Amino acid sequence: MTDLNTLGEIGLIERIRQEIPTPTHSETIHGIGDDAAVFDWGDDYGLLTTDMLVEGIHFDLTYVPLKHLGYKAVTFGVSDIAAMNGLPIQVTISVGLSSRFPVEAVDELYEGIRAACVAYNVDLVGGDTTSSRSGLIISVSVLGKVPKDLITYRHTAQPNDVICVTGDLGAAYLGLQLLEREKQVFLADPNMQPNLSEERAYLVQRQLRPDARTDMVHELRDLGIRPTAMIDISDGLASELLHLCHQSGTGAVIFDENLPIDDQTHLAADEFKISPVTAALNGGEDYELLFTVRPQAFEKLETNARITAIGYLTPDPTQIVLSTKAGQQTPVRAQGWENLMQKK
């Protein structure tokens, strides 16, 4: 018998993938290996993604309000559709609940789900409700669409492409640290009131109620830009940059001083003695997009405050490095399965 941890999550997915029969339906264009599966629906490509969120692994109800969790579950799936340069259309949500949850908890969860459906303009069309032995489980599937000439995969980037990220990075991770600290304070003294100052609101919001970047999909279309590759980085910038490079057969250089990090993230990182660069690279849960564009296309994005160029792709797939201000280069590394299991 082989322990799952020896294989790792990537190893496990690769093992499953290798054993999957070739699709027999000609409309199935692309299966496992991207943010969403791709189907030929005539004028457009159809997109389908599915994610599972498990209490105690992906969220801690000590400090995650159910309303925010419902919103975040939809964000999870919508972000995968956005990463294919698509827009979401329908969503299904399945919920497994242990008997400790009252009806009001379900109401609260669905309040957040509904708010997200309105925010992302997606129709809630179904789901399943079941009991569970312990805790809350949420499974979300999102159907979306993308015009055929706009789809973006992970494997189509080229050397010299500019590597861009949307928004800023590391804030969700520092938000988690703040919430975890407050939880410990609360556990030590349940009469203690949480001490989350106004200035920290951004970090906490990034953790509890992140938004998927469908706005960037619209913006790129308006600018007439189709990325050469794109990927959702909610699992962490480092691991997703590695995926994009491995699948495209390229290397990469990214510059630590270019990583977009909010002032609040810097302040909290100081306080927690965490490197803000590590938080940005490996913190995860930033529902942002990593994408690449041809150098000439980047000119149209240069002045866009919501998009930051963090480096460029190189021809040598063995060299995926972080370059410091001092010129030092270190290999970009992803977190392991074990770390993820502990963190999430």
Add this chain to the structure above:
Amino acid sequence: MTDLNTLGEIGLIERIRQEIPTPTHSETIHGIGDDAAVFDWGDDYGLLTTDMLVEGIHFDLTYVPLKHLGYKAVTFGVSDIAAMNGLPIQVTISVGLSSRFPVEAVDELYEGIRAACVAYNVDLVGGDTTSSRSGLIISVSVLGKVPKDLITYRHTAQPNDVICVTGDLGAAYLGLQLLEREKQVFLADPNMQPNLSEERAYLVQRQLRPDARTDMVHELRDLGIRPTAMIDISDGLASELLHLCHQSGTGAVIFDENLPIDDQTHLAADEFKISPVTAALNGGEDYELLFTVRPQAFEKLETNARITAIGYLTPDPTQIVLSTKAGQQTPVRAQGWENLMQKK
């Protein structure tokens, strides 16, 4: 705070449904309230269904081999697509695993998933793999299609329609009783070998590795028959007949002597002192279809050994009754949420 059990599963779904915003995408034809959501995809309707299976609620790994479980998970979703008179095209499977599962367990589960994909001619296109705090969780989503003029809903049946079921009923429930008994014997004496005789193989197979009736979808098409309504009865014949009647605004009379019950089911029911009619009505987990046809259309089905007429629809929606040989009529009742929670 209100206990979930006071609301019941149907009440909970109704509560969620009432609060769902009206779809904003014109291609969303039908959302919650049928076996699958329905989308306008041009020539065809697209279908999407999602289900969640939780260890300890839906399956007991003491006697359910993981290979069979993988197969059954796909069957679960495919059966919902068949109930809309559709055929499945793509499937995604998400799996939550606690650390007690070795890599070999995942292999076994996926072996069954793959076998089902081949059997139902469906492409496995994605999923999610995550850890769970306790036990195994499987979420399955299936995309399918149906020609627009063949779709069948639950709400479109009419009085005088003939009520039909495919296959036979109650076998899966008796299979479960056999497996539960063997489990108790094993728990009392782990050296004891299971005593599942050859004759019982059919019952155990109906419980462990049921097949969705996509074959009946093909057969009905070949015969040129479009049911007036159809529903999957894996939750039990009684509850699903009630759904069909409530949504169609009809009553029904079904005849106990017409219920298709296998000889092995009769024998095992005798042994367990369970009424075979109760097993057929409320046992559940028979992955069969309940459908209605106009009386004139039924002539084409009369000699079909795989389809049984069990009664007819009536105009009075308050009268949904089981009629015995002696002419006695009793109201058809569904199992409650609590019973389901205990049983599954």
